[in-house]
Amino acid sequence: MNKTSACIYGGIEAGGTKFICAVGTSPKDLLVKRFATSTPKKTINEVITFFKPYVSEETPRRLTALGIASFGPLDLSKESPRYGYITNTPKPGWKNVNLAGIIKDALGIPVIIDTDVNGAALGEQEWGAAQGLQTFVYLTFGTGIGGGGIINGELMHGLVHPEMGHIQIPRENYDKPDFKGSCEFHQCDQGYGCWEGLASGISMQQRWGKPPEEILVSDKVYERAWNLEADYIAIGVYDLICILSPQRIILGGGIMNHPNLLEEVQKKVEKLLNKYIPVLDSFDKIRSYLVRPALIDAKSSIPLSGVLGAIVLAKRMYHGT
Amino acid sequence: MNKTSACIYGGIEAGGTKFICAVGTSPKDLLVKRFATSTPKKTINEVITFFKPYVSEETPRRLTALGIASFGPLDLSKESPRYGYITNTPKPGWKNVNLAGIIKDALGIPVIIDTDVNGAALGEQEWGAAQGLQTFVYLTFGTGIGGGGIINGELMHGLVHPEMGHIQIPRENYDKPDFKGSCEFHQCDQGYGCWEGLASGISMQQRWGKPPEEILVSDKVYERAWNLEADYIAIGVYDLICILSPQRIILGGGIMNHPNLLEEVQKKVEKLLNKYIPVLDSFDKIRSYLVRPALIDAKSSIPLSGVLGAIVLAKRMYHGT
Numbered sequence: 001m002n003k004t005s006a007c008i009y010g011g012i013e014a015g016g017t018k019f020i021c022a023v024g025t026s027p028k029d030l031l032v033k034r035f036a037t038s039t040p041k042k043t044i045n046e047v048i049t050f051f052k053p054y055v056s057e058e059t060p061r062r063l064t065a066l067g068i069a070s071f072g073p074l075d076l077s078k079e080s081p082r083y084g085y086i087t088n089t090p091k092p093g094w095k096n097v098n099l100a101g102i103i104k105d106a107l108g109i110p111v112i113i114d115t116d117v118n119g120a121a122l123g124e125q126e127w128g129a130a131q132g133l134q135t136f137v138y139l140t141f142g143t144g145i146g147g148g149g150i151i152n153g154e155l156m157h158g159l160v161h162p163e164m165g166h167i168q169i170p171r172e173n174y175d176k177p178d179f180k181g182s183c184e185f186h187q188c189d190q191g192y193g194c195w196e197g198l199a200s201g202i203s204m205q206q207r208w209g210k211p212p213e214e215i216l217v218s219d220k221v222y223e224r225a226w227n228l229e230a231d232y233i234a235i236g237v238y239d240l241i242c243i244l245s246p247q248r249i250i251l252g253g254g255i256m257n258h259p260n261l262l263e264e265v266q267k268k269v270e271k272l273l274n275k276y277i278p279v280l281d282s283f284d285k286i287r288s289y290l291v292r293p294a295l296i297d298a299k300s301s302i303p304l305s306g307v308l309g310a311i312v313l314a315k316r317m318y319h320g321t
Numbered sequence: 322m323n324k325t326s327a328c329i330y331g332g333i334e335a336g337g338t339k340f341i342c343a344v345g346t347s348p349k350d351l352l353v354k355r356f357a358t359s360t361p362k363k364t365i366n367e368v369i370t371f372f373k374p375y376v377s378e379e380t381p382r383r384l385t386a387l388g389i390a391s392f393g394p395l396d397l398s399k400e401s402p403r404y405g406y407i408t409n410t411p412k413p414g415w416k417n418v419n420l421a422g423i424i425k426d427a428l429g430i431p432v433i434i435d436t437d438v439n440g441a442a443l444g445e446q447e448w449g450a451a452q453g454l455q456t457f458v459y460l461t462f463g464t465g466i467g468g469g470g471i472i473n474g475e476l477m478h479g480l481v482h483p484e485m486g487h488i489q490i491p492r493e494n495y496d497k498p499d500f501k502g503s504c505e506f507h508q509c510d511q512g513y514g515c516w517e518g519l520a521s522g523i524s525m526q527q528r529w530g531k532p533p534e535e536i537l538v539s540d541k542v543y544e545r546a547w548n549l550e551a552d553y554i555a556i557g558v559y560d561l562i563c564i565l566s567p568q569r570i571i572l573g574g575g576i577m578n579h580p581n582l583l584e585e586v587q588k589k590v591e592k593l594l595n596k597y598i599p600v601l602d603s604f605d606k607i608r609s610y611l612v613r614p615a616l617i618d619a620k621s622s623i624p625l626s627g628v629l630g631a632i633v634l635a636k637r638m639y640h641g642t
Binding site for chain 2: 157158241242273
């Protein structure tokens with residue numbers, strides 16, 4: 001019997017505000033549950049309650065393995081005694097939580113964990129906007145900024161997992177002069193600051209006194225705020241192109257839902273490149289190069305890249321690929 | 322008989338100012354010749370003259386294959402009819418030169434080509450400062466700025482070969498206000514410019530009116546010039562750390578021979594990181610993380626990373642690895 005045909009997997013996208021849990025094998029065979037992230041104890045209990053029926057001896061479709069795509073930072077070193085821990089996250093209560101271990105012990109099946117953005121990259125590669133590509137990046141612009149890269153078909157795990165959100169970008173001269181950025185590590189006090197500190201949802205909230213989704217067209221800072229956001233996103237995306245030379249970049253996360261933002265970013269990246277890379281020397285080429293994620297639930301609009309990527313992680317671990 | 326033992330390889334580091342040709346198998350078994358780069362015709366003739374005796378039927382140690390690590394940009398797409406060409410280089414006379422093809426036809430042995438920095442990275446991985454590492458970067462700071470990355474053991478070849486030298490970095494406020502950078506694609510007119518445009522040897526020459534090796538301690542701009550250079554190099558290196566999370570970065574090229582420059586860069590990168598990455602939270606850790614190339618001829622001080630990497634390219638092609 002084909003080893004794959006009988007297999008069903010669990011997937012978790014563990015986010016700072018929402019957890020998405022799913023069982024299934026692909027976007028066409030997927031049962032999804034989403035709930036708010038609260039304390040680790042309560043949240044992990046909710047996760048276990050959801051998956052428990054799928055690991056019982058009686059169920060006809062017992063889970064083979066489970067993947068987790070999680071917010072971080074994470075300890076992903078397989079030799080580490082703290083493999084699968086969320087480490088020094090600023091999220092209250094979640095520091096040093098043994099996320100993978102607790103779930104593994106409770107469910108009694110193999111569990112694998114990676115970053116949320118690496119998960120999303122895998123999901124998009126398998127079924128979404130990066131099908132057939134060997135070298136690409138998935139970026140998320142939400143509360144924070146993070147990136148997951150696949151190079152020559154493999155996830156990037158180097159010294160630590162690269163987060164990409166902390167590159168230094170120049171401050172635009174029309175930014176608020178007194179705004180120092182939101183990053184606890186990298187204050188913007190010399191004409192530049194880190195990407196996350198200048199362009200994340202948190203930084204928009206701190207700079208303008210309201211979260212990005214409330215900065216509306218009626219607002220007097222609307223144009224300045226969103227133009228600035230597009231400028232900052234474009235510079236970081238441009239730097240990624242120069243360093244990684246990906247075949248495509250997928251831009252996900254809540255902020256990217258803002259109307260026209262993607263198009264503005266595409267225009268600004270075109271300007272920054274200034275025909276330096278011949279295969280990206282027109283707006284049309286850049287439009288099909290900087291794209292949205294494809295894995296979104298049609299009815300609920302819930303993004304599924306991460307949780308589907310978690311299922312890919314589980315599948316690959318089980319099959320040793 | 323072991324396929325390797327009888328094999329000898331040719332290697333070329335093709336640089337904008339010098340060509341280094343070698344035959345051998347490793348740093349301990351290497352015959353090297355270096356000469357100035359002139360016109361393509363003259364230079365390539367000199368290359369062929371050097372290698373010709375090693376491909377004759379009579380020689381007891383006939384070359385098995387030849388690798389080239391070349392300045393670029395290059396066409397490295399194996400499907401392209403122009404594979405192995407130097408494409409739109411600004412170097413006079415060298416645009417659209419079929420470097421790999423002409424040498425292959427003249428010598429009648431298999432020839433493989435990659436970028437100079439990818440070559441240097443391979444050489445350092447095999448015998449130098451990156452032995453045993455799977456994910457690292459080799460950077461060169463000379464006439465231009467370029468980088469070669471190995472991720473999960475493999476060279477980076479994505480959309481195009483990444484050059485890394487054109488990331489946008491912020492202009493320091495103590496730079497010369499009227500200096501627009503030296504890059505033809507990326508003018509520095511908005512408080513930032515590209516790395517190569519602000520920190521390459523050419524940019525130093527344009528900014529200060531003399532090449533870097535002539536900006537001496539007796540010079541009144543000495544401190545400003547070299548402090549600026551260290552600041553710019555540090556920001557770019559920092560960005561590479563955030564995006565690629567390499568296990569080590571090797572800093573080569575003529576500019577890095579300036580006394581104390583590497584140490585200044587290490588200090589500034591430490592400050593930029595600001596303990597954001599725990600495994601790089603002290604100067605000592607950064608000192609063994611940002612290092613010089615190890616492959617340098619002891620007598621002549623000629624850097625051999627590139628030409629030895631070219632030999633690695635030839636060896637791997639021949640053995641299909």
